[in-house]
Amino acid sequence: ATCTFKGGLESEKQQYIIHGGKTPNNELSDKIYVMSVVCKNNKKVTFRCTEKDLVGDVPEARYGHSIDVVYSRGKSMGVVFGGRSYIPSAQRITEKWNSVADCLPHVFLVDFEFGCSTSYILPELQDGLSFHVSIARNDTIYILGGHSLANNVRPANLYRIRVDLPLGSPAVNCTVLPRGISVSSAILTQTNNDEFVIVGGYQLENQKRMVCNIISFEDNKIEIREM
Numbered sequence: 116a117t118c119t120f121k122g123g124l125e126s127e128k129q130q131y132i133i134h135g136g137k138t139p140n141n142e143l144s145d146k147i148y149v150m151s152v153v154c155k156n157n158k159k160v161t162f163r164c165t166e167k168d169l170v171g172d173v174p175e176a177r178y179g180h181s182i183d184v185v186y187s188r189g190k191s192m193g194v195v196f197g198g199r200s201y202i203p204s205a206q207r208i209t210e211k212w213n214s215v216a217d218c219l220p221h222v223f224l225v226d227f228e229f230g231c232s233t234s235y236i237l238p239e240l241q242d243g244l245s246f247h248v249s250i251a252r253n254d255t256i257y258i259l260g261g262h263s264l265a266n267n268v269r270p271a272n273l274y275r276i277r278v279d280l281p282l283g284s285p286a287v288n289c290t291v292l293p294r295g296i297s298v299s300s301a302i303l304t305q306t307n308n309d310e311f312v313i314v315g316g317y318q319l320e321n322q323k324r325m326v327c328n329i330i331s332f333e334d335n336k337i338e339i340r341e342m
Contacts, residue, residue, distance in 0.1 A: 116182040116198070118251070120149070120191070120227065132193060132227070133164075134182045135174070143176035143200060149227065167227065172234035174223045175200050179245035182225075187254040187280035193225035194256055194278065197244045199264065217243025217264045222276060224285055239274065239289040242266070246299040250311055250330065254278050257337060259330075260298035260316075269318060271295040273337075296339055298324055309333065312342065 120130040131150040138144055147167045154161040174180075180198025184191055199215040220240035225232045247261030258274040273295030279286040301316030301324065313328040327342040 116180050116195070118181075118183050118193075120184045120193075121186075132182055132184070134195060135177045135180060135198065137178050143178060145174065145176035147225070167230055169225065169230050169232045171232045172221075172223060173232050174225075174234075175218065177218050180218070181247060181249035181258075183249050183251035183256050185251060185254050185256060185278045185280075187278055190280040191227070192278060192280060192285065193223075193227055194251075194276070195223040195225060196220075196249070196256075196258065196276075197247055197261065199243075199245045215264070217245055219243060222287060222289075224278065224287065233285070235287045237276070237287065237289040239291050242270075244272070247272070248298065248301055248303050248313060250303065252332060254280075255335075257292075259313075259339075260296055260301070262299040262317075267320070269297045269299050271297045273339075275337075292337065294339060296328060298328075 116134045118132050120132050133148040135144050147169060148164050149167055150162050150164045152160060153163045174195045177198035177200045181196055183194050185194055198218050200218050202214045202216050220243050221234045221236055223232055223234050242263045244261030244263060248259040250257045254277055256276045258272060260269060260272055262269050273292040275290045275292055277288055297318050298316040302314045304312050306312055309332045311330040316324045318324045329340050329342045331338050
């Protein structure tokens with residue numbers, strides 16, 4: 116899972132966060148990396164990539180999840196949600212040694228400065244989801260679609276997760292919104308400040324989506340329409 120992060124320093128204006136995924140030998144990673152541009156000239160761009168150690172409620176190794184950054188009251192926080200992981204070794208049998216299951220539907224807040232991670236259980240999020248679409252805007256993340264492995268369905272989800280970052284403990288709340296879309300493994304592209312486009316993906320196990328969707332925002336209201 117990847118996202119961009121606006122760093123506080125002029126030299127690190129644009130950073131990129133990389134979390135989890137599968138390694139070449141088919142193991143799952145729980146590592147988190149911060150990548151930034153060190154040098155840029157006409158011929159070459161040089162990147163610096165550093166691993167960030169986490170403490171607290173560390174998200175387990177996973178893939179098919181999302182990571183985003185929210186901004187509230189002059190502070191920022193990473194948000195990890197969803198994905199799949201291998202069934203714990205104690206529950207595996209020889210034939211299913213690499214079977215996967217949806218991760219629990221916990222929301223993780225990650226402080227990139229101090230490396231602290233905290234998990235939150237929100238009653239609105241009942242089922243684990245993978246390969247969903249996530250959109251971050253200011254202090255809010257929208258979760259669309261996704262695939263539930265336990266039920267083998269692609270529910271028309273639309274969740275709004277809002278993160279408030281006061282001086283004390285963060286406050287996280289979730290609202291279920293109507294008019295979501297059924298989609299998994301789609302590509303999201305931002306076309307301007309208030310508009311995104313969803314391309315491709317699946318609506319059924321063996322049926323690709325042949326329509327695109329425009330997602331537009333106005334006064335914190337989200338509208339999804341076919342394109």
